[in-house]
Amino acid sequence: MNASPASPQVVIIGAGPAGVRAAQTLVDAGLRPIVIDENRRAGGQIYRQPPPGFVRSKKELYGFEAAKAEALHSSFEQLRAKIDYRPDTLVWNCAPGQLDLLHAQRHAEQTYTHLILCTGALDRVMPFPGWTLPGVYTLGAAQVALKAQGCVLDGRVVVAGSGPLLYLLAYQYAKAGADVVAVLDTARFGDKLRALPALLRQPVTFAKGLYFIGWLRAKGIPLIDGVEQIAADGKQSIQSLRWTRGGKTTEIACDALATGFGLRSETQLAELAGCRFVFNELNQQWLPQRDDAGRSSVPGVYLAGDGSGIAGADAAELSGRAAALALLQDLGLPSSKAESRQLAQTLRSNLQFRQGLETAFPTAVHWARDCADDLVICRCEEITAGELRRSVQQEGTVEINRLKALTRVGMGRCQGRVCGAAAAEILAHATGVSVADAGRLRVQAPVKPIPVSAALAAEEQI
């Protein structure tokens, strides 16, 4: 990499809370970063903006977070003229010093000397019987429908899973007029009690959670915790959801299910950029190594926001700024070291709250042991839990990339972004090792599928 301090080419990937604050910090220092974002409008997932012309107010869209959303959106509007903004652009590959892009079905290339990866997160998906039925959505997808398109899942909606997004989405849906018929929490009340001390480190956030729960109760929406073994049934699409609680099975009729079990960092670009990864117990995921300020193991590559460990939108804004300050320091430009230290401290303390959330909403660790052999784990390639277990038993597979090679798990359109976590848990359980020891699923470009026609257009240009 030819990082010349005289003419740095800084590229920020992602225009969510982390990316916007990173851009703002660099602009304030007199730089003109390129900001590449897969979405059409800035805001990321949490402050996702509807297409122009949609009329729901920020209060309706973001509730308690309306002021923060407004602040971020208006910050970005002010930056627009001072940055090179590339919305609706997928970064599908990252090599040292160069990015491969896809915009409007065309391939393009972009060089960089410095990169701030603000790639965000996606839902942690846990397979359960019926999870591939039409009508079953992730919490994130259900929320995107609401924020981006102003529509909700049709008919009777069950919201199920774990994590703080569960109650938030149920609240947002019910408030928007959706027919939420039940909220099923796989965590138990006891888990939340144990998490209380850590959660009270952020009393405002904690209070919001309580508010959602109280509001949903007041509307008479059943909230059921300690739910186990959820299963969707239906012919063409979901028609009902079953679960057990205290040994008793209950079933509810529904037309749609929004489900999620927390979030997972989107780390593909960091891996393609060559960043060193370490297994993170809190996130139960391999994450790119970063220092307090967000420096990765690769000089010139910085990490901010949920893409390198789930910490939430507020922390993302701070870590975006922290990464940009670190970048400025590394360029030898003026930057407040005291502020960097302060940001690092705040972010560390935020982690304690995050630890509390994991306690309150633990991942259902037994599901990998309990799930039936005929359960589809990899929906792209239609690979079942039984096939994975057989590979362990008959072929002695102990490593996740070998499991992929031998069974095709994670080899489909999603490239393991959706099924990788579940496959690793099944492998770990079947071999009796930790998820960390099962290894890390290697990433290959493209990060998301790219059309052959884009490649052809690129060839014609040459």
Added chain:
Amino acid sequence: MSKTADKVIDTDVAIIGGGLMGTAAALELRRQQRSVVVLEQGWCGAQASGVNYGGVRRQGRAVCQLPLSQRAHAIWRRLEQTIGSDGEYIASGHLKLARSDADMQELIAYRDMAAAYGLELELLEADALRRRYPWIGDRAYGASLCAEDGHANPRLIAAAFARAAEQAGARLLQQSAVRECSFDGNYFVLINSRGERVRSRFLLNCSGAWGKEIAERFGETVSEQAIYPNMCVTEPLPPLMNLSLGVVGGAFYARQVERGNVVLGGGRGIGNLALDATRPRASSSFKALAALTEMVPALRHALVIRTWSGVEGETPDHQPVIGPSATTPGLLHAFGFSGAGFQLAPAVGEVLAELVTKGESSTPIEAFSIKRFAVPQPSKEESKV
């Protein structure tokens, strides 16, 4: 001292490299009642053997390879009995396309030459070609069909050979890189990354792109450079291409797998000899995709879901190194297959076993001798796809 001594593993044959060549040899040697230890630095079949294109092709090979390739073909036809898995092997046919009259003349000349080795090829003019394969576009000038060539899934084949060798009694030491290797006049002694010692009468260097490095430890002169073939795969598509496809000049090669994905290769990625240190190159992927869709226009609308590369050893004349060492008795080489070893592997395994048990190969392998690198100007032979 005693601890290390405790760990000496005595065996008739030690094999460096748990890829297809090494495990095919291990399997055959077990059939001949020889004890075998395979040392693999990563996982068996996870390198070039497992990530290559999967072409099971005789058509297009250099004359000197045809006897070996024919021998391999016979083994492929009874693969399931040999390794207990079909590895998605299908004798689909291999069609080599011409894009010009000059290409066609090359195919005609090859057909005439190959007939002497029992390889039957059918030439198709443009009209006949499109009548039989309506999915082939107008740019194709003609083609040569080898009806009994085909393709297989290398991920499964390489693993199945390793498993078959293990079940036959070969000892596979995986995650076991060779740190030291020497010959004391009677025995080879290898020390791996776990500190285990392996002592053997014979040593097989089946180390692919790392073959040169192993050979040089025994004072051999050999030219081998690492290459990184560039590969892509599309999403699963409805059945379209019912055979393996290549083109004169080698701009691309493509096959549609059972699941529906189209696997294609062409050009080079980048990398080095560290494990998992290869990556594909977008420009290579684009060129291969452009060349493929020129011949198969329907694929213009597909999505590419993954690209990858792997590391392979290539020699200046594109011929492998197979046979006895020029310096060390009992050392046998099989590496440097220059991107065309997949189909040959089962026959190479048998040849290596013959060399161990009988001291000679029943299939001619003189062209592949390592001695050819000792002379200043090795003869150049045409070989590529």
